[in-house]
Amino acid sequence: xxxxxxxxxxxxxxxxxxxxxxxxxxxxxxxxxxxxxxxxxxxxxxxxxxxxxxxxxxxxxxxxxxxxxxxxxxxxxxxxxxxxxxxxxxxxxxxxxxxxxxxxxxxxxxxxxxxxxxxxxxxxxxxxxxxxxxxxxxxxxxxxxxxxxxxxxxxxxxxxxxxxxxxxxxxxxxxxxxxxxxxxxxxxxxxxxxxxxxxxxxxxxxxxxxxxxxxxxxxxxxxxxxxxxxxxxxxxxxxxxxxxxxxxxxxxxxxxxxxxxxxxxxxxxxxxxxxxxxxxxxxxxxxxxxxxxxxx
Numbered sequence: 001x002x003x004x005x006x007x008x009x010x011x012x013x014x015x016x017x018x019x020x021x022x023x024x025x026x027x028x029x030x031x032x033x034x035x036x037x038x039x040x041x042x043x044x045x046x047x048x049x050x051x052x053x054x055x056x057x058x059x060x061x062x063x064x065x066x067x068x069x070x071x072x073x074x075x076x077x078x079x080x081x082x083x084x085x086x087x088x089x090x091x092x093x094x095x096x097x098x099x100x101x102x103x104x105x106x107x108x109x110x111x112x113x114x115x116x117x118x119x120x121x122x123x124x125x126x127x128x129x130x131x132x133x134x135x136x137x138x139x140x141x142x143x144x145x146x147x148x149x150x151x152x153x154x155x156x157x158x159x160x161x162x163x164x165x166x167x168x169x170x171x172x173x174x175x176x177x178x179x180x181x182x183x184x185x186x187x188x189x190x191x192x193x194x195x196x197x198x199x200x201x202x203x204x205x206x207x208x209x210x211x212x213x214x215x216x217x218x219x220x221x222x223x224x225x226x227x228x229x230x231x232x233x234x235x236x237x238x239x240x241x242x243x244x245x246x247x248x249x250x251x252x253x254x255x256x257x258x259x260x261x262x263x264x265x266x267x268x269x270x271x272x273x274x275x276x277x278x279x280x281x282x283x284x285x286x287x288x289x290x291x292x293x294x295x296x
Contacts, residue, residue, distance in 0.1 A: 003141045003189050004151030005158075007083075010182045011132040012159025014090070018124045024116070034117045041121030048122075049129025056137040057145065069204040072141050076197030079138035082131060087183045138193055141200075150249040178231045228283070229275035241268050 019042060026034050063071045097140075132152070140148040198217050202209040209217045219226070241264040244252055252258070 002151065003192075004136055004143065004148045005141070005155040006182060006185055006189065007135045008132060008152040008155025009159050009162075010155075010186065011128045011135075011160055012156045015125050015128040016159055016163025016166065018128070019121070020163060021118075022121055022124070024167075037115075037118045038121045042125050045117075045122045045125035045129055048126055049133055052130055053133035053136055056133055057140060060137060060141075065217030069200040070206070073177040073197045073204065073206075075134070076138050076141065076200060079134050080197065082134060083186055083190045083193070086131060087186055087208035090183070131270045133148070142196060151221045225279035226280045227276045228278045228280065232275055233272070241265075 018063045019038075022038055023035055026032060026038065043152045060068075060071055062077070108224055136148050136152055139151075142242060143151070198207060202217065205220055208220045242261065244255060244258075
């Protein structure tokens with residue numbers, strides 16, 4: 001619950017900053033008529049973020065067998081990487097955030113008008129919301145759905161109150177210490193996500209883990225011997241393209257005479273046959289080019 005509260009507080013505060021800066025910029029350029037459109041963008045972004053969180057949670061619950069820890073581990077690693085990137089990005093861009101947003105508001109008002117303001121606000125808030133949706137999905141693996149929802153609601157409420165104080169109080173709040181503190185705590189949470197992700201992929205058989213002195217983790221099989229098709233098969237319950245592909249369908253009247261099932265079965269087999277020709281090692285063969293593109 002503490003992790004979901006902390007993440008919701010930080011993401012909610014960032015969203016509140018964006019909203020306050022955009023509304024302030026609209027007042028500064030004497031376009032208060034666009035405020036309603038801006039709030040519409042906020043509400044639409046919130047709705048989209050809630051739907052994304054529900055969809056991610058439902059997707060996670062749909063996996064069974066070995067696919068479940070694979071999805072869990074992958075989500076944990078993605079959340080840890082995204083959280084770390086977010087902290088670094090905020091540290092670099094915090095000084096330019098207000099100036100950049102005000103410039104975007106002026107451009108949005110001058111060129112596409114109200115639609116531009118709506119799009120600007122929707123994208124800015126939806127980005128924070130989608131990040132939070134991924135973080136909460138990862139947090140729910142350990143804390144459970146009820147505690148994650150409760151912690152996130154408390155964090156968002158605290159962020160809304162904090163944002164209200166930020167733009168209505170006469171005394172100035174120092175946000176640098178707030179983001180430094182929450183950033184440090186978030187990094188600890190990201191480290192925990194990586195550890196849980198390693199454990200989940202170890203349960204799935206992808207990683208071999210070892211405790212104690214000299215312990216660590218490595219791929220259970222060499223990447224040259226791990227096919228892409230095997231990885232894809234483990235992420236889904238079966239490879240059937242339709243429910244009736246491998247068995248009778250009681251609700252289908254044409255099942256005895258249907259030839260589509262066999263065609264789809266052959267297509268599915270051909271699809272995985274191609275994937276089985278590629279190993280994980282073959283996917284990263286152009287290493288020099290990848291290093292240049294990724295700047296690593």
